[in-house]
Amino acid sequence: MSENVEAVRAGVVTRYGELARAAQAGKQVIDCGSQELTGGCFGAAGYDDTTGLPDGALRASLGCGNPVAVADLQPGETVLDLGSGGGIDVLLSARRVGPTGKVYGLDATPEMIELARANAVEAGATNVEFLHGHIEDIPLPDAGVDVVISNCVINLSADKPRVLAEAFRVLKPGGRLGVSDVIADDGLQSTERAEAERLVGCTAGTLTEAEYRALLAEAGFTAYTITRTHSATGGLHSAIVRASTAAAPSGVTIRPMRESDAAQVLAIYQAGLDGGNASFETTAPDWQAFDAAKLPLHRHVAVDTAAGQVVGWIAVSAVSSRCVYAGVVEHSVYVHHGHAGRGIGLALLNALIQSTETEGIWTIQSGIFPENTASLRLHEKAGFRVVGTRHRIGRHHGRWRDVVFIERRSAVAGL
Structure with a gap:
């Protein structure tokens, strides 16, 4: 693991630990400016229906969309949320997969894990499990997950190819990826792009659509689409990334x-x-x-x-x-x-x-x-x-x- 990746990880854990503590104290937390939050449909504003979710999960929602809405979750499926934060997407997924399904939330910030577990207890969700770890090194075995989701977290990694390779590894043959993330327009000047990423909170940088597609193919996904949903600021956009692994015979x-x-x-x-x-x-x-x-x-x-x-x-x-x-x-x-x-x-x-x-x-x-x-x-x-x-x-x-x-x-x- 390079020093840069470790440094980015440490910075993300520190920042999101502060945000988790703020949410636990009853504050509404955001990781970007108010204009970028509403314009890019960040946070709880990205969800159509949050009825019945704990206030703590809503306050700690830091995403840029609603990956659950596009992941086509089915009863009985196993789901993994990369960077689960306060647990809003885990709880929404748990409703969809039902009591015969299972949803894992993975987060690197201990305070977020603590907050998410408390939210799950308040919501009465018994088919969820929160794991402490890094999205570049998922602590789950190969080919055990039907669907991987993530909400505005992959952009926080300094090793995005590793994240997508790990998502591919844990997915079953025929498995699906449904991700909300922030992407950049092609041709942005580096200074303009860096400033826009700072305003939106993408501390480890964003990918362009072409870069995202190339990394998905390199990881092993055989089908993938990227659909822009909202403009954020300075040539950045929130987007839905869908991908799937090839179906294969048993074994x-x-x-x-x-x-x-x-x-x-x-x-x-x-x-x-x-x-x-x-x-x-x-x-x-x-x-x-x-x-x-x-x-x-x-x-x-x-x-x-x-x-x-x-x-x-x-x-x-x-x-x-x-x-x-x-x-x-x-x-x-x-x-x-x-x-x-x-x-x-x-x-x-x-x-x-x-x-x-x-x-x-x-x-x-x-x-x-x-x-x-x-x-x-x-x-x-x-x-x-x-x-x-x-x-x-x-x-x-x-x-x-x-x-x-x-x-x-x-x-x-x-x-």
């Missing part, structure tokens, strides 16, 4: 491909080529060539969580450098032969469809040997159509082979 997680996966990825690749019906290629490339050919945002691996083993991968390449084809890619998908029949191939295809559509890619295409009937059926399930057959297009192991050309045209991207 499997889909995440971004890493360089450390190279040996396993290439071994699965070579095993597929050795089967004789995967590609005209006969030898998998080295990692340097593979890495150079594949687009970085759309390469995913399926990992068996029990063994920690890569059991499948999917990736795409650009079909042309011409701008007219910017939204067209060619994909490859391979599954370890020992894990066939688990639904891994379809999960990888669906993850690819999500990540490509999120980034505006409108067509995924590929060629498949007609003898590879399993692959043709798999792609049909994922919404691909057969365009036609190219007869005797190339020689493979001394004989001419036909190739069935397939594509999937997005119904949402490139319209």
Whole structure:
């Protein structure tokens, strides 16, 4: 952990400890100027209905929106609130998930934890638990949470990539992220941006929409949207960030491909080529060539969580450098032969469809040997159509082979 991150953490804990004590003393607390508070819809003003919530939770509300309203919480789900403060979003979430659900609130400030626990007791909420810790190091196991929410807290971290990576880690496959946060316009002068961040209370800086999207993709989220809700001040905006992880079969997680996966990825690749019906290629490339050919945002691996083993991968390449084809890619998908029949191939295809559509890619295409009937059926399930057959297009192991050309045209991207 860098000294800067530790210093920012210490400053946040000190500041919010003061605010928690003020709320406990019956004061209304804010962390920005009054104009920014109302204009940006900060604090309790961001909620439509706070009926029945303890006054202490309302007084300590320091958010910039209402993530609970957009998180689509369902009865029985497990929810984690990053930076839960006085507990307002935890209590609202607890109502939605009901007695069969569970809501965790995580906060680094002991005084806020104390305040939130008192508010939960007053509200009669028995399906909540408040944890003391940092949002960069979430004290929960992997893949145990259905939904992660947060209200104007990620901007307070000096290590935002780590926060989003941790959120991805604790989410189940198919899990959701619903965050209210403050974002900055592109092109702001550094001095203007810093002053606006100071006025709004974003002491560790804000992200632009493009920066936020890049970090979500890097963390492993395959679908994400950012919607501005209110203007705050000086080119800053409160916004809702929605994201989701790829759904996967039981015991499997889909995440971004890493360089450390190279040996396993290439071994699965070579095993597929050795089967004789995967590609005209006969030898998998080295990692340097593979890495150079594949687009970085759309390469995913399926990992068996029990063994920690890569059991499948999917990736795409650009079909042309011409701008007219910017939204067209060619994909490859391979599954370890020992894990066939688990639904891994379809999960990888669906993850690819999500990540490509999120980034505006409108067509995924590929060629498949007609003898590879399993692959043709798999792609049909994922919404691909057969365009036609190219007869005797190339020689493979001394004989001419036909190739069935397939594509999937997005119904949402490139319209």
